[in-house]
Amino acid sequence: MEFVVLYDVREGTERARLLEVYPRHKAYYEAFRAAGGGLIALGPFQTPDPAGGSMGIFASREDAERFIAQDPFVTEGLADPRILEWNAVRFE
Template identity: 35%
Template sequence: MFVVTLTFADKSRAGELMEGHKAWIQRGFEQGYFLMVGSLQPNRGGGIIAHGASLEKLEGFVAEDPFVAEGVVTAEILEITPARFDDRLEFLAA
């Protein structure tokens, strides 16, 4: 399980790259990598909860985000080894 943070570095090109970024997010869901995406507050960037990919595969996928590739955001991937779950999250144990 991973937490990915995308922290703004240079917002000046965010508008022109937004459609590509949204398409990348959609691919993340379609490929089964993303469980949740959302904004980091206050207006710091975005956060993603990911599962179902190796660290190497996720690193490669994150590098494909137009925001990352063009320096709009910097990405950090934190790997979590779950030790205890609420029953609603048991699927993460697989």
């Protein structure tokens, strides 16, 4: 079982503000991953709207909660995250 964090960009957030915060977000997720934080994958949705949101996949709820607690997109008020339990079907 894995956990998905869906990020909805807060209404009224300007694209320029997202781009300003992105370098801190990137540094954060790279450090989190390097420290073995249970981050499996993450990225934005490819939509015409630059505020289309994003998601991350984590190995545990605790990893997901720990990640969003310090993510600059969340701490700086740009995104509202929600955690969903994901029962992925694997095809090998």
